[in-house]
Structure formats: structure tokens, C-alpha cells
Amino acid sequence: MRLSAGAPFRLGASWDGRGTNFALFSANAEKVELCLFDTQGRRELERITLPEKTEDVWHGYLNDISPGQLYGYRVHGPYEPERGHRFNAHKLLLDPYAKRLFGRLVWSDAHFAYRPGSPREDLSFDRRDNARGMPKAVVVDETFHLGRHDTRPRIPWEDTIIYEAHVKGLTQTHPDVPPHLRGSYSALSSQPMIDHFKRLGVTTIELLPIHGLVDDRTLVEKKLTNYWGYNTLSFFAAEHRYTQDHPLEAFRTTVARLHDAGIEVILDVVYNHTAEGNQLGPTLSFRGIDNASYYWLKPDNPRFYDDFTGCGSSVNLTHPRVLQMVMDSLRYWVETCHVDGFRFDLATTLARGPRGYDRNAGFFTAIRQDPVLASVKMIAEPWDLGMGGYQVGAFPSQWSEWNDRYRSAMRRYWGGEGSLTGEISRRMTGSSDLFNHDGRRPRASINHVTVHDGFTLADLYSYSVKHNKANGEDNRDGSNDNLSNNCGHEGPSPDPAVRALRLQLRKNQLACLMLAQGVPLLLAGDEVGNSQHGNNNAYCQDNEIGWVGWDGLGRPDDDLIEFVGRLTTLRMNFPQIRSTQWLDGRRADGSYGVLWLTPTADEMTQQDWAFPDGRFLAYVLSPAERGYAPLFVVLNSAPAAITFKFPKTPEWKVWRQVLNTTDDRPVIDPWPAGGEMIAPPRSVLAFAGSAA
Structure with a gap:
């Protein structure tokens, strides 16, 4: 040669x-x-x-x-x-x-x-x-790469509904997916899955990592794997365990088919660390090529790594060539596979400088000015494990962020904790206390109750403590702070009352997720009662624990597919839920964006907000556009029924029920303005106003 x-x-x-x-x-x-x-x-x-x-x-x-x-x-x-x-x-x-x-x-x-x-x-x-x-x-x-022209759906942020899933786990046991496709890239875009996404009304699939990865030696020795994929070795190669064909071409074809169905694809990417771990880890790539350039090393003892990630080491994006690699990788997935955006694992690490997190970091600047990346969706997991790592609300205006404050507030509220009405009001209206600055909009908040990391929604109300024995770490791994509630029995229960309460709480969480301003994120499997048997850290469980279990299909206690579909339709029918602007209260001219009400339909005062042990919240969202109806929302987390009155205004004479999480039966007759109704225990209600 x-x-x-x-x-x-x-x-x-x-x-x-x-x-x-x-x-x-x-x-x-x-x-x-x-x-x-x-x-x-x-x-x-x-x-x-x-x-x-x-x-x-x-x-x-x-x-x-x-x-x-x-x-x-x-x-x-x-x-x-x-x-x-x-x-x-x-x-x-x-x-x-x-x-x-x-x-x-x-x-x-x-x-x-x-x-x-x-x-x-x-x-x-x-x-x-x-x-x-x-x-x-x-x-x-x-x-x-030049031969395919794929048009991205380009769904506006305000219309986005995210569905977080694992390539294999989503389809491995789905009864309608052909057996030879299950667990593969191709299964994601099979007709049964596209039909499922459409029934749910989700617009965007967020995939757990698909970059080339390796399984940790300690897991392999335990006959486990890095199932979730957060152990990247190659930032440009598609992981080949999800196909028997050429992995990149299989993935590109899947993205194209999902785009044809009007569904976006976002990749969860892990640029904060690599599979090489700490100083006792293997030498597979970056460490042996130029350790001092690729990783953060301790300034006073460069033998050891600055570990902001909990994975042994951290990638140093302050080095221009390392930053170039990340930018080249991102552009590659957009230009080659036409993905619609990225969710960045432990994103705080990517913006660290010598003095910690830097909101003006070169990483942010590079993305902001890049003509390819400026047009795709950027989502941050806005924390890492280093000093000053929690940065919810502190990312630039181009970014959206996972909002764990929403998650915690909603878990506490529906878990029965009182005196949270002020907190819940902020979370239901886009978390302006966190994101209303520097030109940011409500879409900055990615609202979620459950994600891959933690309990599933079914387990959130079936287990009070984690059950991670299968991970081989004596139940030490995974969070102990789950804000979960087993509803009186740990694990599966034959008691109809326990099962009914669990179902009610799940429906309430899903309803709030779709009624809240910001961008909702639904965890795959929550719509069919998927359980991980109390495991809240199934990162290494490439088996029935980690896979979505579809046995809840058709089972009244678990199958919430149609319910979620109604919620997403409700969300799309009321533009004020999807507002691109922050809501005002009562304005000087008497108009309002949101009106907070007591059970007697009076406007709330400071004394009402401070009501001890309050568990009731009601509010009206004004029509966002002419020709649309106002939306009256009632949240009652109390274990008892509460009587409330409907708002009485000159323009809205009656209120028609559009949601009742305790009763799916349609209601034909409206309630008159000023009339009374009972909010059932632990319920979410919503009504559309009408002039007649």
C-alpha cells in the first residue's frame, strides 16, 4: 500500500x-x-x-x-x-x-x-x-448518507409530548410486534408500535442511549449488563446489539419511518463520561490516546480524576479538540440520521470550567452558533454529582430541562402531603419561579413524574421502599428518597380497595402531567401498569425486570392507553395549556391569564394560600385565542370529598366536564356558573366554559 x-x-x-x-x-x-x-x-x-x-x-x-x-x-x-x-x-x-x-x-x-x-x-x-x-x-x-432525503416533523415545542423508551425494552415482549423484530431498531417503527404511539398521542420518542457501549466487567461477572446504555465507548457508532443488520442503516431507516408517521426521535446522549472509568479502569480508547486532554484530572494530583459524574471520571469539554469531538458527534447524528434533538445526561458536567458550572461555557456557545444544531431540540439533565452540580433553571434560553421539582412536588401532593398549594400552582403553570428569566418560555420545563431512573408509575404506588436485590449490590444502589406510597400493602395486592386507590393515583399523576404547562414526558410502560417489581435502578436488568411488561393490556386496573389518549387530545384542544407565554394573574383591566380560586369560587388571597394543610387547588385558564373556551381545573388530593362552586363570570354561563379521573363516563348536562359540585376524594377534574 x-x-x-x-x-x-x-x-x-x-x-x-x-x-x-x-x-x-x-x-x-x-x-x-x-x-x-x-x-x-x-x-x-x-x-x-x-x-x-x-x-x-x-x-x-x-x-x-x-x-x-x-x-x-x-x-x-x-x-x-x-x-x-x-x-x-x-x-x-x-x-x-x-x-x-x-x-x-x-x-x-x-x-x-x-x-x-x-x-x-x-x-x-x-x-x-x-x-x-x-x-x-x-x-x-x-x-x-447523501442519498436519502428525510424531512423532520419539526413539531413545535409547545405541541411536544415526549415518550421515554429503551430500544429493546419497549418492544421485547410486545405481543403485536413480530417475534423476529422484537428488541430491535426496526421494532420501534413497526406498525403496531406506530399505532400505539398514535393512540397515546405522543409526538416525540426519547431513546435511552444507542451509542456504541461496553458492559462493565463487574456486571458481566454477575451475568448482568449495562442495559440502559450509559457506558459509552463510541460517540459516532450505533450500538449493534439492537439489530442483526448494519446498525447505522437500521437506525436511519427506523428514524425515517417514524418521521413518515409524524413522530420525532430524540437521543439520550452521554458525553459526560466514558466506559473507561477511574484510574483503575481499562485502557480502551481515550485514556490511551491522550488521557491528559480528554479527562478532568485533579490539578494537584493528576494521577486521579475529578469525578463529577459518579462514574469514575469526567470528560473535559474545555479542551477544544474534545469539544470538537462532541460537536462533530452531534452534527453527525443530525445530518446522517436526521434525529430531532438530544437529551444530555448529567449536562452540568459538559458546561464545567475550572471554577465549576459556567452558564457561558464554550459548549453552550458552540451549540448556539452551530447552523445544524441550532434548529434541533436540546434537553438538559441539569445536574451532576459534583460541587454546585444542581443547576435546574440555570441553562441558556435555547435549552429545555428535566424539572425534578415538578416530579417531587407532584409525588408529595398526591402522596397526601398538605400545605403544597403554592408549590403545586407553580408546577402546574410552567415553573416560572425556575425558568422565567433571560427570555426563557414555559417549554423550558420538561415535566415528569417517572423516568427510566427510579420507580415506574405502577411501582410508585405499590412499593414504599426499593427492592434492588437482583442488582447484586445488597440493595445499596438506587435512591432511598422515592416519595412513594404502597397504599397499604407492599407489592402486588389482591385487595380491590388497594388496587382502586393505586389506579386512582396513577390517573391523577397522568392527568396533571398533561394539564400542566411546560412539556410533558411520559415513561414507556406507565400506560399499561408496567412494574419493575420494586426495582428503582434497573440499569443492569436486560430481562423481564427492565423490559416493559405488556400483560396489562386490556386489564381494567392497568390499561390506561385510552385514558392517556383522551388526556393528550384534551391538551391539544386547549391552547392555553400549551401557551408559549408566562401566565399573568388578575390584570389592571380585569383580564387574566390564570385565576386562582377558593372552593367558593372567590379569588384567592394571601390568607388562602397559607391555609394550613390545604390540599385543594382550583384555577381558570383564560382562552389563549379567540374562539376557544376557558378551562377550569380542580385538584383535590384530600382523602375526603370537597364541595366547590363553579366560577361565575358574565361571559361564561355554563361549564361542561371534560375530565374526571374518578369516573370515565361521559357527562352530557353542564353545570351552571355559580352552581355547586362535589370533588371526589383524590381527584382531578376539568371543565370547559361556554356562553350557553
């Missing part, structure tokens, strides 16, 4: 029809070798030193290297952990820009740059070759 200098731009392996350019960033390496492998990835055919280095990018061009070629790198440099350098050329390393992976990681001690068991720990040095057990990067033909 003919070797020439090639070019430093377009990092990774780039095939141009004649040959392939290889380019790898490493600021501190002394030499970089490209290793070519046979078609099975078992035998190293050739080792070629990249001939040039330009601005810390090592590069070379090889004629006659075509798509399908397997390769990896060996990077030479000092092994000086106490100075932050962990080069070990005996270890084959994965290209950070690999677009496709071949093979799986086969664990052995050879993957560690030091000798496990040595009394010197990571200060020792290991000379074993790990190539045989390493996945290899594959040269791909990227010209096929």
Missing part, C-alpha cells in the same frame, strides 16, 4: 473512493501506529506509523484501503500516571471517530495498562497485547 501524508482535517477514517485518510488527535503522544486487521478482527495484518502531525493531529493516507477494513491504533508516549499520562502501545485503542464497530469487548486483564493485582496498582505497567479481545473500528462508505 502506498502511504502519504494525507490531511489533518476530518478526524477519523475518511474514504474518498480511491483510498482512506486516517487522522487522530493526540497532543501528548510521541508516535501513532495504525493497525490493520483481517476480516474477522483476529489477526493484525500490518502496523503503519502515521507519517505527519499537524496541530496535534496525527495523519496519513493509504491508497487501496476501502470500506470494510478493520483497524485500531497503538499510541506511544510516556506512561507517567502521576503526571496524567497513561500511554501504553501494547494496548490496541478504538478510534474515537469510529462510525461502525466490529466485534465485542472480551474482558481480560490485558485491557488494563497496569497490572491488576500489583501492589503498585496503576503505577505498574502491563505489556500484554489486548488486540484479540478488542472491538475494531470499521472504515465505512459515507457517500450513502
